[in-house]
Amino acid sequence: MSDPKLRKKAADPVREVARDVLRAVRERDAYANLVLPKLLRERKITGRDAALATELTYGTARAFGTLDAIIAAAANRPVSEIDGDVLDVLRLGAYQLLRTRIGAHAAVSTSVDLIRSEKGMGPSGFVNAVLRKISQRDEDLWVDELAPPIWDDLVGNLAFRYAHPRWIAEVFSDALGGSAGELQAALAADDDRPPVHLVARPGLITAEELALTSGGEVGRYSPYAVYLPGGDPGDIEAVRQGYAGVQDEGSQLVARAVTAADVGEDGGRWLDMCAGPGGKAALIGAIADIDGAHLDAVEVSEHRADLIRGVTRDMPVDVHVGDARNLTPETGLAPGYDRILLDAPCSGLGSLRRRPEARWRRTPDDVTELVGLQRELLTEALRMVRPGGVVVYSTCSPHPAETTELVASVLDDVPEARQLDARPLVGTEEIGDGPHVQLWPHRQGTDAMFLAALTKE
Numbered sequence: 001m002s003d004p005k006l007r008k009k010a011a012d013p014v015r016e017v018a019r020d021v022l023r024a025v026r027e028r029d030a031y032a033n034l035v036l037p038k039l040l041r042e043r044k045i046t047g048r049d050a051a052l053a054t055e056l057t058y059g060t061a062r063a064f065g066t067l068d069a070i071i072a073a074a075a076n077r078p079v080s081e082i083d084g085d086v087l088d089v090l091r092l093g094a095y096q097l098l099r100t101r102i103g104a105h106a107a108v109s110t111s112v113d114l115i116r117s118e119k120g121m122g123p124s125g126f127v128n129a130v131l132r133k134i135s136q137r138d139e140d141l142w143v144d145e146l147a148p149p150i151w152d153d154l155v156g157n158l159a160f161r162y163a164h165p166r167w168i169a170e171v172f173s174d175a176l177g178g179s180a181g182e183l184q185a186a187l188a189a190d191d192d193r194p195p196v197h198l199v200a201r202p203g204l205i206t207a208e209e210l211a212l213t214s215g216g217e218v219g220r221y222s223p224y225a226v227y228l229p230g231g232d233p234g235d236i237e238a239v240r241q242g243y244a245g246v247q248d249e250g251s252q253l254v255a256r257a258v259t260a261a262d263v264g265e266d267g268g269r270w271l272d273m274c275a276g277p278g279g280k281a282a283l284i285g286a287i288a289d290i291d292g293a294h295l296d297a298v299e300v301s302e303h304r305a306d307l308i309r310g311v312t313r314d315m316p317v318d319v320h321v322g323d324a325r326n327l328t329p330e331t332g333l334a335p336g337y338d339r340i341l342l343d344a345p346c347s348g349l350g351s352l353r354r355r356p357e358a359r360w361r362r363t364p365d366d367v368t369e370l371v372g373l374q375r376e377l378l379t380e381a382l383r384m385v386r387p388g389g390v391v392v393y394s395t396c397s398p399h400p401a402e403t404t405e406l407v408a409s410v411l412d413d414v415p416e417a418r419q420l421d422a423r424p425l426v427g428t429e430e431i432g433d434g435p436h437v438q439l440w441p442h443r444q445g446t447d448a449m450f451l452a453a454l455t456k457e
């Protein structure tokens, strides 16, 4: 290159990988938490660098909406008028300025290097100017200027402040019964970096052994949970061997509830109707092995069924590929199950903290579409369970349409079914008035899992 001003200045590999993931998310709707680990491996980025790349990528993706509003104000134009590749760098730079302890100089200069190394001098001046403007205030001041006033629109203000689309903040508010103080805590917890929870699969390793060997801490609620302070779970020997896995403590409590319900004489016929990728099936399968029971795991997607086979090998689990809305005898699955888990396909609004960009992709229409499927699946679960058996219906969503309202409407349609108190099956304190259980990140530190237990006469 002849012009020395245009000569590429090497960009920081950590920011470069973060930028590339953000670009994949924007350009081809990729999932950040699938792309990033792959790129880190390919580029041999490990240790503290990998941790920083993860924090920058996921933190930026979680905050897209709020960052974009601030970028638009600082650039004096809507973000739709900013070139996409430039916007990725601005988002990454703004995140560092507003939401990390990285110094302003480093945040701006690494961003300028990033754009200059790829696009030359032109856009680097724009990036420099916009980020310098953003750096003149902290996040609170930007929020005070740009968010709807708190006295006029509390939900809108909190949604902006804690980087959630407004409709999702409204759903949380409804699910929490309209308590403003709790809504703030719920959104703040959902805006935080999520903790890593491990599951110690019973009969293979105990939580105490796993805590000792992983440097983690035994969990508060699930007897199988270990909280990992940091590091890559894939480096832990017990995880590599399949004795342990990564699983939110709330999901562990759901799986355990299925095995803990009183069903009288247990014939050992257990069913997981929507089992892929197999996190709960692996925990239920490990308990089935101890209790002398057998689990049928159904999954509609071939690929996900393969994942279940991988995590349940050597367990008394049979994996069936099929549509759980219609479990005909040809599938080999006859009614009469003692215990059924229906972990229904759902909007995932309860685990947004673990899927960085998901909150900006979901729409209220997604929920409407899922409710019909959930209703058919729960009706089929009630057909497949034997009288006196238990169906645990769960979602990783607190949306009333997918949880309490869905259960109530199916109970209206199936007169022989009734709801049990699920709280004793979870066994934690302060889990509401029942009969269902709604967990929350700001209350239990788990994902916002919902579960209801049903039986039939």
Ligand SMILES: C[S@@+](CC[C@H](N)C(=O)[O-])C[C@H]1O[C@@H](n2cnc3c(N)ncnc32)[C@H](O)[C@@H]1O
Pocket (backbone or CB within 6 Å): 251, 273, 274, 275, 276, 277, 278, 279, 280, 281, 298, 299, 300, 301, 304, 322, 323, 324, 325, 343, 344, 345, 346
């Ligand atoms: C919430 S996920 C289940 C997660 C799983 N229980 C775990 O802990 O790993 C829902 C699963 O249901 C599957 N699914 C969706 N529609 C289905 C259907 N009609 N029949 C069976 N499985 C279905 C999806 O492919 C997805 O894997």
